Amino acid sequence: xxxxxxxxxxxxxxxxxxxxxxxxxxxxxxxxxxxxxxxxxxxxxxxxxxxxxxxxxxxxxxxxxxxxxxxxxxxxxxxxxxxxxxxxxxxxxxxxxxxxxxxxxxxxxxxxxxxxxxxxxxxxxxxxxxxxxxxxxxxxxxxxxxxxxxxxxxxxxxxxxxxxxxxxxxxxxxxxxxxxxxxxxxxxxxxxxxxxxxxxxxxxxxxxxxxxxxxxxxxxxxxxxxxxxxxxxxxxxxxxxxxxxxxxxxxxxxxxxxxxxxxxxxxxxxxx
Amino acid sequence: xxxxxxxxxxxxxxxxxxxxxxxxxxxxxxxxxxxxxxxxxxxxxxxxxxxxxxxxxxxxxxxxxxxxxxxxxxxxxxxxxxxxxxxxxxxxxxxxxxxxxxxxxxxxxxxxxxxxxxxxxxxxxxxxxxxxxxxxxxxxxxxxxxxxxxxxxxxxxxxxxxxxxxxxxxxxxxxxxxxxxxxxxxxxxxxxxxxxxxxxxxxxxxxxxxxxxxxxxxxxxxxxxxxxxxxxxxxxxxxxxxxxxxxxxxxxxxxxxxxxxxxxxxxxxxxx
Numbered sequence: 001x002x003x004x005x006x007x008x009x010x011x012x013x014x015x016x017x018x019x020x021x022x023x024x025x026x027x028x029x030x031x032x033x034x035x036x037x038x039x040x041x042x043x044x045x046x047x048x049x050x051x052x053x054x055x056x057x058x059x060x061x062x063x064x065x066x067x068x069x070x071x072x073x074x075x076x077x078x079x080x081x082x083x084x085x086x087x088x089x090x091x092x093x094x095x096x097x098x099x100x101x102x103x104x105x106x107x108x109x110x111x112x113x114x115x116x117x118x119x120x121x122x123x124x125x126x127x128x129x130x131x132x133x134x135x136x137x138x139x140x141x142x143x144x145x146x147x148x149x150x151x152x153x154x155x156x157x158x159x160x161x162x163x164x165x166x167x168x169x170x171x172x173x174x175x176x177x178x179x180x181x182x183x184x185x186x187x188x189x190x191x192x193x194x195x196x197x198x199x200x201x202x203x204x205x206x207x208x209x210x211x212x213x214x215x216x217x218x219x220x221x222x223x224x225x226x227x228x229x230x231x232x233x234x235x236x237x238x239x240x241x242x243x244x245x246x247x248x249x250x251x252x253x254x255x256x257x258x259x260x261x262x263x264x265x266x267x268x269x270x271x272x
Numbered sequence: 273x274x275x276x277x278x279x280x281x282x283x284x285x286x287x288x289x290x291x292x293x294x295x296x297x298x299x300x301x302x303x304x305x306x307x308x309x310x311x312x313x314x315x316x317x318x319x320x321x322x323x324x325x326x327x328x329x330x331x332x333x334x335x336x337x338x339x340x341x342x343x344x345x346x347x348x349x350x351x352x353x354x355x356x357x358x359x360x361x362x363x364x365x366x367x368x369x370x371x372x373x374x375x376x377x378x379x380x381x382x383x384x385x386x387x388x389x390x391x392x393x394x395x396x397x398x399x400x401x402x403x404x405x406x407x408x409x410x411x412x413x414x415x416x417x418x419x420x421x422x423x424x425x426x427x428x429x430x431x432x433x434x435x436x437x438x439x440x441x442x443x444x445x446x447x448x449x450x451x452x453x454x455x456x457x458x459x460x461x462x463x464x465x466x467x468x469x470x471x472x473x474x475x476x477x478x479x480x481x482x483x484x485x486x487x488x489x490x491x492x493x494x495x496x497x498x499x500x501x502x503x504x505x506x507x508x509x510x511x512x513x514x515x516x517x518x519x520x521x522x523x524x525x526x527x528x529x530x531x532x533x534x535x536x537x538x539x540x541x542x543x544x
Contacts, residue, residue: 012281013281021414095426130404147356148407
């Protein structure tokens with residue numbers, strides 16, 4: 001664990017991340033000592049810094065610290081938290097912001113092999129995602145909705161659950177982005193008003209376009225997902241994970257374009 | 273500063289308040305060593321504990337700790353933070369929640385005397401409040417919207433600014449609740465979908481009803497506020513603070529019912 005480059009495992013109570021969720025984070029897959037999709041994670045972090053009014057962090061320094069922490073770890077999870085640093089009481093940010101960067105390394109989650117071979121089962125959350133154009137897409141520290149959503153089920157047979165906004169649009173899983181296949185087209189929810197724009201989601205969209213597979217980023221409701229030919233979820237740790245069941249409906253995971261799946265998996269394995 | 277009853281000024285990185293904003297807080301006015309409106313603050317904290325799935329905290333213990341911290345302080349601010357405690361990586365709450373309670377004492381903010389004598393000037397924020405029925409009313413730690421809203425202005429002549437939701441309803445100030453007077457009626461925004469249900473707001477509504485002043489809790493838009501006879505804002509520290517100017521419009525602070533203002537001020541002074 002590194003806090004501003006120094007080994008440590010505590011933050012002062014005055015940290016605005018604790019006080020108000022005033023900060024950002026990234027969760028990276030570590031493979032052979034390398035944090036995966038580094039550039040993409042840093043690009044999202046930079047967008048967040050801009051919206052929150054943080055000075056841009058030194059990404060070279062962050063990379064050095066990340067590498068020192070990840071060294072000798074074949075498989076691990078690197079979490080980077082960037083808070084607005086310490087401040088006084090009250091919402092008003094200090095005039096001069098000195099963000100606090102926190103790097104922690106965590107064990108690799110051993111997802112069951114069948115999830116990837118046969119597909120996962122998805123539930124549907126009661127907890128709704130709220131809409132906020134300004135914060136949409138960012139991975140900020142205000143994640144109470146995801147916490148409440150993830151606390152809705154304990155059944156280990158359900159790997160993930162869908163979250164809707166209050167206008168009945170499906171936005172995401174509690175910790176993943178969503179894709180559906182309809183004929184030749186790949187569709188994924190528009191995240192301009194809610195949700196987190198995942199780095200693997202971005203990669204999937206780009207690679208699909210490279211493979212000349214039609215992609216639509218649009219508003220989708222539950223019925224769209226239930227009528228789809230196939231579904232998959234994405235996140236930094238799982239990569240692409242096919243869906244076998246949503247509610248009562250079964251999906252044929254063979255309908256997920258193999259070339260797309262393989263290309264993305266290769267990029268993730270090579271930790272680019 | 274007390275963390276679970278023990279003097280300290282740091283929390284572990286694993287605290288879910290820091291990781292996800294997974295917690296609640298209360299800000300209390302301390303008068304002559306007593307934290308004001310204790311029962312009301314505890315009632316809101318309890319509602320939050322219920323929604324977040326925390327075990328109910330020991331309010332007697334919390335009171336003891338609060339009193340020990342506030343002793344000998346004529347005027348101060350007590351902040352109580354309750355997080356879900358420490359947990360592993362991932363949104364899923366630990367099966368057995370052991371919340372962390374954090375009590376800190378802060379200097380009393382010396383608001384200018386004219387604010388109360390002549391009324392404050394209100395601005396209007398660009399940052400919107402997002403809607404979430406489940407979390408509405410609670411004082412939880414996901415406060416990035418308020419932080420962004422409060423960072424919109426530096427002009428000390430503007431004491432507070434209004435926040436709207438994405439359906440153009442006025443919800444609150446960045447750190448206060450709002451009231452308007454229209455003829456004989458006192459109106460305040462409905463907070464069933466967004467905003468924080470303030471303890472002084474609650475007190476004002478109750479006292480108005482006791483004084484047989486008609487109160488409406490309803491949806492209000494900016495135009496309603498601009499057309500009002502008078503406006504005031506409330507929070508735990510300011511109590512009732514009259515508004516002199518919103519945008520270009522001036523208000524007559526004499527139109528705020530004096531009996532209501534005095535009754536509430538007396539209750540706050542006696543720190544009930």
